[in-house]
Amino acid sequence: MTKHQAEQGCGGEPLSVLVVGAGVAGLTAAYRLAQAGLKPLVLESYPEAGGLARAISVGGEKLDALYHHIFTSDLAYLSLAEELGLKETIEWLPSRMGFWSEGRLWDFGTPASLLKFGPLSAFDRFRFAWWTFYLQRCRNAEAFEGVTARDWVCRHMGARVWEKVWEPLFRQKFSSMAGEVAMVWLWGKIALRGRSRNRSGMGESLGYMKGAFIRLVDELVGKIVDHGGEVLFRKEVQRISQGEGGHFCVEARGASFRAHSVLLAIPARDALRIAGELMNDDERGKIASLRSTGALCTVLEMKHSLSPYYWLNVADASMPFGGLIEHTNYVPHSRYGNRHILYISNYLFPDDPVFKYSQGRLMESYVPALKRINQAFEESWIMKIRHFRAESAQPIVDQGYRERIPPMKLSAPGLVLCSMAQIYPEDRGQNYAVVYGERAAKLLIARCRAA
Ligand SMILES: Cc1cc2nc3c(=O)[nH]c(=O)nc-3n(C[C@H](O)[C@H](O)[C@H](O)COP(=O)(O)OP(=O)(O)OC[C@H]3O[C@@H](n4cnc5c(N)ncnc54)[C@H](O)[C@@H]3O)c2cc1C
Known part of the structure; x- marks a missing residue:
């Protein structure tokens, strides 16, 4: 199918499947x-593929x-990478985690660092370690669904552990809804992360794809085209x-398409906006009840390194961001023309005025905060x-979330939703984008075969 053939308008021969x-x-x-031989057409609003996993140079x-x-x-994800011939590109590298609290940096995330973690008393450190160990071994998600993380942590680990460790971390991810997040979300994080530790439990190896995760995305686009499908941008x-005749009419900027089945692989709220008229009240109500924070991510290319950590949790409400991810403390900076790469992470609700701030306005607050982390830091370090x-x-996973997850197979026959908000009880991530994407494909293949 060529681009020209695809843009036939709502009166032309229908495509079997269109993916948004x-x-x-x-x-x-x-x-x-x-x-499966279905020659899908993929429509993407952005000029490139990858969505949240897109790349820069x-x-x-x-x-x-x-x-x-x-x-x-x-x-x-690993199995798909292997299938696409990318297994050897994944490097498992040690990572170091830090914690900014009480005006200084602390090592964090290993048993040895916990022993020296000053913001908690010896008793609180013990309770933190004991219950973290317990959560790593628990397999029953349902036990954590009806309680907020705040209540569970305060009851088991103690109020000070919530106040000094979890509350600032939750505030960084969930903003003003930090106290409403269900314990099942924290359980999922701890149970999964625990499985990524090495045997000694002393460190964590994380995987990075040489040449960035966009390689898998590019490989997928290539394979779709090789099999007769098409991906159109903008x-x-x-x-x-x-x-x-029950065909869907898909109106995109400057073109329209007819299709037997449509997969909405976009955020659930966007799906509601463009296809809400095809959903029933229950589906619309469920999607409308879901909330998620937005992410502001500033990438600095610098002449020098800011801190010794790959992942630095910033547990300080007076700081304008919640996390600093120094990529080149994980992947060597020699790979990036000797530039040190720092991501500044800030999760906010999109209606927060800061979310719309210009880069310049944000940097006015970020630069003095970076100087607090490392007094030697100068704005002149920043190259780009x-x-x-x-x-x-x-997604904000609050109590009762499971009941509010919209179904993949929507009430309009042939309309399927595959969105980050449906991932449960695990947290969002590329791995689950693969799992849920494959699940959605199975539903559509079954429908096409039955027709
Ligand atoms: C700051 C941040 C850090 C993360 N870190 C990690 C990590 O370390 N490891 C990990 O595995 N995961 C991480 N994730 C999560 C991971 O990026 C996502 O789970 C995954 O990429 C989601 O893929 P998706 O296809 O479901 O959604 P998306 O990536 O959101 O893709 C949806 C696509 O649909 C397009 N679109 C939307 N509306 C329309 C429309 N109307 N018409 C046409 N196209 C449309 C969008 O442009 C986009 O390309 C992170 C996410 C964020 C935000």
């Missing part, structure tokens, strides 16, 4: 659909626009309706700044 969104989920689904090397790594427990889908915004970045 060329993120990891949409592309994985489209790849499986293409393998630094010193001639690709780099994730938003920081990414994978865990050894990300089996679906094609924002604005409305999906159902015409005569890039700034990214993602409106739907982190």
Whole structure:
């Protein structure tokens, strides 16, 4: 199918499957659909593929626009990478975690560092370690669904552990809704992360794809095309309706398409906006009840390193960001033309005025804060700044979330939703974009075979 043939308008011969969104989920689904001979058409609003896993270039090397790594427990992602011939590109590198609290840096995330972690008393450190160990071994998600993380942590680990460790971390991810997040989210994080530790429990090996995770995305696009499918960019889908004969009419910027089935591999709220008229009240109500924080991510290319840590949790409400991810303390900076790469992470609700701040205005608050972390830091260290915004970045998993997850198979026959908000009880991530993308493809293949 050529681009010309695809843009036939709502009166032409219908496509079997149209996929909205060329993120990891949409592309994985489209790849499986293409393998099944269904020649999917993928429409993506952005000029490039990858969604949240898209890439930029630094010193001639690709780099994730938003920081990414994978865990050894990300089996679906690893298996897809192997299938695409990319297994050897994944490097398992040690990572070092730090914690900014009470005006100084602390080592964090290993048993040895916990012994010296000053913000907690010896008794609180023991309770923190004991219950973390317990959570790592627990397999029953349901036990943690009806209670907030705040209540569970205060009851078991103690109020000071919540106040000094978890509350600042939750505030960084969930903003003003930190206290409403269900314990099941924290359980999922601890149980999964525990499985990525080495045997001694002293360190953590995280996976990075040499040449950035965009390699898997590019490989998927190539395979979809090889199998007769197509991926079109700058094609924002604005409305999906159902015409005569039950075919979907997909209106994108400057073109419209007819299809037997449609996969919405986009944030659930966007799916509601463009295809809400095809959903029933229950589906619309569920999607409308879901909330997520957006991410502001500023990427600095610098002459020097800021701290010794790859992942620095900033547990200090007076700081304008919640995390600093120094990528080149994980992957060597020689790969990026000797530039040190620092991601500044800030999760906010998209209606927060700061979310719309210009890069310049944000940097006015970020620069003095970076100087607090490392007094030697000078603005002249910064060689280049890039700034990214993602409106739907982190679903807020609150109590009763399971009941509010919209189904994949929507009530309009042939309309399927595959969104980050459906991932449960695990947290979002490329691995689950693969898992859920494959699940969505299975539903569509079954429908096409039954027709
Ligand atoms: C700051 C940050 C850090 C992260 N770190 C990690 C990490 O370390 N490890 C990890 O595994 N995961 C990480 N993730 C999560 C990971 O990026 C996501 O889980 C995954 O990429 C989601 O893929 P997706 O395809 O479901 O959604 P998306 O990537 O959101 O893809 C959706 C696509 O649909 C397109 N689209 C939306 N609306 C329309 C429309 N109307 N018409 C056409 N196209 C449309 C979008 O442009 C986008 O390309 C991180 C996410 C963020 C925000």
